[in-house]
Structures are given as C-alpha cells and as structure tokens.
Amino acid sequence: MGTRNLKPEAQNLKPETREETDVCLMSCFLSLIFFFLPFAMVVMAGCGASQEQKPPPAIIDNEPPSEMPPGEKVAASPDSWIFERRAILLRVQSVAALNRYQDRAHTLLLGIYQLSDPNGFNTMRASKEGLQELLGKERFDASGGILAAEKRVIRPDRAEVIILDRAEAAQYVGIVAGYFDLIPERVSYLIRIPAVQDDKTGLAQINPLADPPSPRPGRLRIWLELDRDRIESIRTDAD
Secondary structure, eight states: OGGGGOOOGGGGOOHHHHHHHHHHHHHHHHHHHHHHHHHHHHHHHHHHHHHHTSOOOOOOOOSOOSSOOTTOOOOOOGGGOOOEEEEEEEEEEEOTTTTOBTTBOOOEEEEEEEESOSHHHHHHTTSHHHHHHHHHOSOOOGGGTEEEEEEEEEOTTOEEEEEEEEOTTOOEEEEEEOOSSOOHHHHEEEEEOOEEOOOOHHHHHHOTTSOOOOOEEOOEEEEEEEOSSSEEEEEEEEO
C-alpha cells in the first residue's frame, strides 16, 4: 500500500532544521513568560497593598500610665492639648449575638470618656458598681479627670462610625461597654492619645534653617470589636 512508505516529517529533519525548531520553541516559551509576567507582578503588588492597609497594632494602656507607651518617641507640650474638631474617630463592629442574655441578643450602651487624668476613671472601672456609675451618669465633675462623656446605643450585627471633637486638655480616652455581665477586665479600656511629630521634609525645602515642627496631639482612630459578652479586640492609630 502507498501509505506504508510514508514517514513523519520530523524524522527526515536535518540537524540544522531541528535546532531551528528548538530555538523557535524556546523563543515562544520566553515570549509567553514575558507576556504574563506584568500581570503576575500586578497581582502580587495588589496583595501587598491589601496587607499594608491593615490597621497597625494598638497603643493601649490599661494601668495608670507613668511612662510613654512603647514606640512613642515624642511628647507634646502641656499647652498643645487644645480643643480640636473631629480628632477622635471610632469604628465599632458588633457581632450578631451581641450582649446575649436568655438566648437573645440585645443592644448595649457604649460609653466614651475623654480624660485629662486617668486615675479617677481607673478607680471607677475597677468595680461593677463603678462601671454602672460611669454608664449611668450624664455629667461628671471635671476635677475628677473626666472632661467629656459620650453615650451611644450599639445594636447587634452593626458597623458604626463615631466621630468626636477632642476636648481641651484631654490626653486619654476611656471605653466602657455596658454588657449584662459587667466584668471590668472584659468591658473597659484606657487608651492614651499619643503625640505625633509632623514630617519636616517640606519645611526644610522651604527654609533649611527652620526649626522642626513641635510634637502635637495625634488625631486618634480606634477600631473596636464587640463580642457577645466582652470587648473582643481594640486597636488604635494616630496621625
């Protein structure tokens, strides 16, 4: 039969032709790599960017502070703690089973306290009775260190943003969550408002001999997660 004498063309290729074919295949392979490489780099860059957007670790002080928190390298002068609008922001996230009692979720009262001195707040939050007083009182004597108090009702399975003006002389923020079971170490926190140092790069370009900007009170951001019977996590940042 005529077909018996047919052989695959690849078997009749000369060595030079085979080498040319190999070079062509390698060239196509490299072209594919260079074609898809930019897409892979974009995906990797996107992953890195999403990781960088996570909020930084908390600066939290649960005891009467005697020193600056770790990582805080600057201190603002006493007369720099002035009133500032929209300088405190809280993002509150609650679970669906918030403040669960008798197999039902309930709302809770969230207290946010601006303090010039943390000692009075720390004394009150050390007991259930003190926590009840913090949540129940509408006005406080500034001589006790509590300059301003804000109360918000938090509902289950909600995300809420709370923006507050910073009171004059306020250097701390106290948080109390009014769960049915008021266990002090689960429902209260004390946060120090850190001082920040503005970047002096732009100022140096205008006037190289100018003094660097003085440290100032930071604009505080708080991420607060409320679980069924406790404050699950709290993180902070300032700029």
